Amino acid sequence: MKRVILKLSGEIFQGEKEFGIDPMQLKKLAEEIIHVYKKGIELGIVVGGGNFIRGTSNNLHGIDRVTSDYLGMLGTLMNAIALQNVLESLGVTTRLQSGIEVKSLAEPFIRRRAIRHIEKGRILLFACGTGSPYFTTDTASVLRAIEIGADSIIKGTKVDGVYDKDPMKYPKARRYEKISYDEFIKNDLRVMDMTSITLAKDEKIPIIVFNITKPGGFERVVGGEKIGTVICSQ
16 A cells, blocks of 8 residues: 545543543554554545534424534544644644535545645645535545545544444454445445445545554554455455
8 A cells, every 4th residue: 555545533522521532542543544644645634524413314403404514524523633742742744624615624626736745755644525415424535535546545434344243232243354335335335434335436545444443453454454344346
């Protein structure tokens, strides 16, 4: 792998907390990212916001889906700013681009500028998804991967891959080592939304889902070890 998009679920940022950002977890996450960065991997990072609000299942009664989606995008911005701060405190250069214009905190997303940042060896963080409601940060991660010419998408979660059932509810759930885009869609698996999988299929970009909370996991994935689940062409 030379250039990858790392998609981070918002829940990763909360650690053992029920809500928000756990500073210790954030530092561990930054250290995992830096280990890979120092191996010469060009990194773009798309950040989720599920530790603050999830647009598809929010519990803010009286707030419509579009508004809750925008609130979720702002949650991704908070996560991205926090991660950027910790990464830079550990000595790496970063840039933050946002799908929603927030001039005092982030650059607007501009494709040519994003590519240039990565070519200059900066870790590039993407916040606020696509900038539009009804599109998840999973879809944003595939879209950004296409736009910057990434080799693959690596999704870091709290679960060590894609299962046929929710492993939190079903102890005998089976983990896939490899699954095709078509089989993922046919089985209606919910690790990533269907729009993102369809887009990845069209562009033939492989997606690797793995548990980023296990030390060294990210480094092992980019090193080619068969951990997690690969979603790709049959």
